[in-house]
Amino acid sequence: MSLQYRPVLAITVLFAAALAGMSACSETTPSTSPVASGPVTQAQVAGIVHVCASCHGFEGRSISPTFPNLAGQQPAYIEAQLKSFRDHKRGDPHAQTYMWGMAGSLSDDMIHGIAAFFSAEKPAPGETGNPAEMQAGKNIFEHGIAARHVPACQGCHGNHAQGMAVIPQLAGQHRDYIEKQLGYFASNARKNRIMHENSKNLTADEIRDVATYVAAQ
């Protein structure tokens, strides 16, 4: 055997050994392959959740405000959104860039499993913002703006912005994310008849104030 073969052989043997060793650890490393249909196991859900965590953060608490926190979110809301992504019914720009593909192969059972996982995680703590913005946002959240037919947010989202069923929890969500979504609702980039009516008469500053307030809860 020539000199040049030996290092390559050694590297190949080491690689094979490492491969075998990692394969033996399969119980801690679930597959990331989507499941087309039928019941799903916890391990299969864990595999997909691992992919979700790339953007939404380990245990559903994300770092970048481009991606919403999912930890503690209402499970019915997560399910509804994942189905909307999968069926291309939610079409705001980030939905198209990331989520149409990410949710494209998810079965209803898998979506249910994902929603159950993230909703059971500990929500992200609120982040206190500018006091003046928070106070202005609190007023809108609790009382709305009657003159412009903007209802109080808490009427649907709850006194503590905790949400209910398909109405999302807003407490602890990234301020930038909430601000962006309200803008999408107002412009109909994200189609939702009720939220369009509720947000279309808000100014950019009022949207920012509401977002600052709920992000701090």
Add this chain to the structure above:
Amino acid sequence: MRVWGKRPGQHPVVGALLALSLAVAAIFFLQIRTAEALPSFARQTGQQCAACHNGFPELTPYGRLFKLNGYTFGGGSSPWPPLAAMAVGSFTNTKADQAGGAAPHYGPNNNFAFDQGSIFYGGRILPDLGAFIQVTYDGIGRAFSWDNADIRYARTTTLFGAETVVGISANNNPTVTDVWNTTPAWGYPFQASGLAGSPAAATMIEGAFSGLVGGATAYTYWNRLVYVELGGYGTLSPGMQRALGEPDSSTNNVINGVAPYWRLALQHEWGRNSIEAGTFGMSAAVTPMRIFGFGRDRITDTGFDTQYQYLADRHSFSLQASVIFENALFGASSNPAIGATANSHDTLRSTHIKATYYYDQTYGATVGAFRVDGTPDPILYANPTNNSPNSTGYIGELDYIPFNHGGPAFWPWLNVKVGLQYIYYPEFNGLRGSAAQANNTLYAFAWLAF
């Protein structure tokens, strides 16, 4: 690529070897800078290129995780296999004509070229096993060869309560495994003309053994904070290199045994920002030009790098900088029987920095600078005045990526990048003034992948 050879004309055989080495260097220079975002990845994930790339090939935090997880993330529903193709065409103008032609079959200046065509396997093989394998036709050198290859097996587990990716890679190019765009295989410039002169001196890790070696690395990425990768590279046999399209496989430099490779990086993410700082390097015992019996060279490259990214909906900004220190003990090359270097000990330093702004992941502008400097060597870096390896270049580039948010309806995974790049050289291979600026290069390119 560093060339361990003798001054052309000093000895006809060694001169020919040097010419061959330079030709291979030119091929590598093309190879390591032209693999980009892959439509097959987009089909597999169902996501737009912009999910993984901040103006490709620069990776976003998600793109880094996609690669570290072995290219296995799914989501897309495309029935097509994970194959992709790309083609690059260009126009090159240099400030001064290149006597005898910029390359065989090309004129001295203002050349249009089909730079390259590549076929890729890019994507999942098994649930936790994936690959990025590129075979390239060099349209300027008119030859096929294998290009970057990176086959990975990766899993995720929990360590000290935090997400931990562990994986192994079999690959053919030191730094091809890296996920920050600061290291040579995926560093800037991402595209460069093959029909313009480029600085002759470069450190070993900047492509000297690209495609000539087989290597394995093992890595772990803990809590998206700490990245550690260790591995080694060994030279492929001449027969294997020939089979893979390397033209001077019987005369190129050989790594004796296994050359260790390391990569350590710390990353911190906050809001839309991420910052990384790290080190990488490689140390190799090298037999120059496969001339055995005269000892070995010991080449050690130690690099330090940093990257900052700000990625927002419309505006994104990134900054990359690196410096590589090379310590070269030419135990064999300086032996008069080989005579590839005059000194028994040279040092070389290679520095790169660039900043990029993208609007809507579609319109980009980049400014950058690079410098290589080191010990003068009258054989290795022979020139009429100072035998210096020093070169400095400033780069400006404009890019347009019309389909980064999805291609046309008939083939949504089509991606196109057109760019205009200018390199200004105040110093080139030790020469300054008009001799250096003669190499100033205007390069317009169109890149197509599908």
